[in-house]
Amino acid sequence: MSRSSASTSIDDGARRTPDTAPDAALGTMAEKGAFADGAAGAAPDNDGAAAPAGRARGRDPRALADLLPYLRPYRGRALGALAALTVASGAVLAIGQAIRRVIDYGFDESQRGLLDYYFAGMFGVILLLAAATFARYYLVTWLGERVVADLRRAVYGHVLKLSPPFFEVTRPGEVLSRLTTDTEIIQTVVGSSASVALRNLLLLVGGAVLMVVTSPMAALVMVAIVPFVVLPLVLFGRRVRGLSRQSQDRIADISAYAGESFHAIQEVQANAHEGIDRERFAGRVEGAFATGMKRVQARAWLTALVMLLAFGAVNAMMWLGSRAVLDGDVSAGQLTAFVFYAVVVSAALAALSEVWGDLQRAAGAVERLMELLRTEPEIAAPADPVDLPGAVADTGEPMALGVTFQDVTFRYPTRPELPALEEIDLDIRPGERVALVGPSGAGKSTLFQLLLRFRDPDAGRVLLHGVDIAKADPQALRARLGMVAQDPAIFAASARENIRYGRPDATDAEVEQAAEAAAAADFIRDLPQGYETFLGERGVRLSGGQRQRIAIARAILRNPSVLLLDEATSALDSESERKVQAAMQGLMQGRTTLIIAHRLATVLRCDRIVVLDRGRIVAVGPHHELLQRGGLYARLAELQFAEGAAALRSGTGG
Known part of the structure; x- marks a missing residue:
């Protein structure tokens, strides 16, 4: 039969476009990786890929508040981590006072007997700092791992509930990127950056207070300088946030393109398309690299400016303090303690500027994940579902x-x-x-x-x-219902598990009986490990006819009421079709069948x-x-x- 006549035959074939892929517009949106609510009006980015218009380029780190429901079940550990963090920060600040006393009194011959006590006290503070740091690190790392594990489970479980039309406009690679790359970013923040931010915030506040207590006049000078340190944080923050979101989008685009190529590797190679795909993938990689470097450059400028201004302020304070010591206005111990606190405050500001970028990246990652979690399935169970007729009659057979x-x-x-x-x-x-x-x-x-x-x-x-x-x-x-598709899904599992997919509680004997009925048992036994043979992703180790017989065995095992x-x-070849047709006659017996x-x-x-x-x-x-x-x-x-x-x-x- 000619190709032209085949298109008008009873067979739908693989070109069933109106039934399986509504139209070319959906394919275009899927290629762009857009969500249904963001595909229209998407503006192209620097690599030519469109980003959904409904997706903001940069969001407020307050988006991290969406993680609170995932932290709430572990609030005991979170409070423990906060307590350990507070103790560690307090211990660092106490070291400044210990240094002051050592310098002011440790070199006084009349106070010689107290010198050992001062250093012993300082060592006790250091022990406390080490213990608190251990507790903080362990608890926050545990929280990061636990929250991300729960988040991944929630996102995966929710995506499984979304209706098939969702996947017609959203590439699986986009979803996988969110499940992997975005959750890793969140893990870094929850398990590290968040505690670093809180610790440095406490050090910043505590250090500033102790600077005022140690030398009010010098503290006023430092306060005058602080706006010049904070200003770069505000100026560069928005740019870093937007570039972080763009970088994550580009990485998702890379993942989606690679996944599509790998899943269709035979088609790629059969059409000698490797060179073109390499070039297109390289273009996406370079686009992601360029966007990433813009983000890195912005963060580098931010960090450098903060470090310059912060430690420049410390240098100025040391100069002014040295003159004050020579004039007899302050003691050497006070100057040393003040400089210590100034260094602590400056380092805290510098660390906060670094963490701020991580928090912005995490905010973008949280937004992307929440976007998935807030996507409502088009098909959902009603609040009070009506019972359907029983699937199995009194005889043990499906009705x-x-x-x-x-x-x-x-x-x-x-x-x-x-x-x-x-x-x-x-x-x-x-x-x-x-x-x-x-x-x-x-x-x-x-x-x-x-x-x-x-x-x-x-x-x-x-x-x-x-x-x-x-x-x-x-x-x-x-x-x-039981479905056998023209292009059946075969999972990256054993032949036995693929057949059992339709009825997970089936015994090995029932699986093998279904394979016999589907004329699949002979070729399965010939596989290297028989029923335990790994079939490869999408069943790449099987022929088209073998994949179809696995799917038919799955339906036979499922034993549905409507087929x-x-x-x-x-x-199937003629011999296999004859065998399978005979098996299908038995399967169709006593049940409703649409073909x-x-x-x-x-x-x-x-x-x-x-x-x-x-x-x-x-x-x-x-x-x-x-x-x-x-x-x-x-x-x-x-x-x-x-x-x-x-x-x-x-x-x-x-």
Whole structure:
């Protein structure tokens, strides 16, 4: 059959664009990595990738407050860390007073006996500082690890609940970047930078107070200088914050592009596209590098200016203090203590300027994660879900459940002017086998998506055994359905675990029985470790037909009430198809089955055939009746089965 005729055959094929990928606009948005609420109006960045318009370039570090719910369960440890941090900061400040006493009294011959006590006291303070530092480091590091672990679990669990349309406009690489890169940034802040910031804040306040106590006049001079130290922090802070967010976006873009290439590595190599992909990836890497260097340069200027001004102020204080000692206005011990506190305050300011950049980066990371967590699934369980009919009858076998589409109309959001389904009325009786046929884009896969409740119809209702599925829990609904896709999902696990995916509590014997029924047992036994063989990501170690038989075994093991087959035998050779068709007959027995099909063997075994065209049902009936009526079905059948056209026209075998 020619390529042109194939496009009009009963087979949807892999080019089922209106059913599986609503239109090119979605593909474009997915390529940009945009969220549905931010794709419109996205402005290109320096590397050409668009950033969602709904995403701010830099946010206030107060966004870190969103982490409080994740810290609250561990407030005991957080308070312990705060106490240890306070003790450590107090110990550092106490060292200044110890130095003052040593200098003022330690060199006085009349105070010689106290010298040992002063140094012993200082050593005690140092021990206290070491112990408090250990406790602080351990507790805050534990908090960082724990909070990030909880955050990753929360984000992953939430993303699993999002409806499939979310992933049509959001690249998985973007989500993975948030789960890895962004959480690592947060871990650094919670497990390190936050405690460093608090410690230096305490040192800054405590040191400033003790500077005033030690020498009020010199402290006033220092206060006059402080605005010049703080000003660069304010000026560069916003720029660093914006560049940090851009840097994280560029890293996400790198991750998404690489992931897409790796997942389609055979397609990349088959089209000799490696060189082009290398160049495009290199462009994204260079874009990320350029953005990162802008951020580093801004932070370097910020740190250098703060260090210059802070320690320049200390130098000025030492000069003024030295003159005051010579004039007899202050003692050498007071000057030394003041300089010590000035160094502490300056170092605290410098450290805070460094940490400020980390906090801004973490604020951007928190925003990105919260953006995911606040994304509401389009399909959610109602507050009071209606119970669906039992999945298993008293005999231990699944109940055959009826399926009804009542005046269903559906439009993809990106093509509101073109209905994917229009006024569909279809009643499928319990245990009936119904084939869905029609040209590409007729709406067959859309019917499956509505029944699985991946989407909701714009009008009308979908009923499962008389119950509106919109009023039921989606998980309860899907527990009663079994799907075998044309391009089945194979996970990076063993053959046994891939089959068991549909029913995690199944025994090894049940898994092997399902494999036998799906004509998969022979090739599985021939694998290096048999059922324990690792199949590779997306089943790269298997052929297309072998992947499909694994998926069929999974459905057989799941034993659903309603079976959905989307060209389940399309990738099988004739011998394997014969075996699988026999197995499928047993699987379909006593349960409702909907089949997207084009092969004669599949269509002939169905009770009814539903012909769709442009989202409408144009004919319903058994094979021989539809052939006698002529029309679309007869044309498609003739194109698909040209060699048997004479027999098809006569209706033999029907």
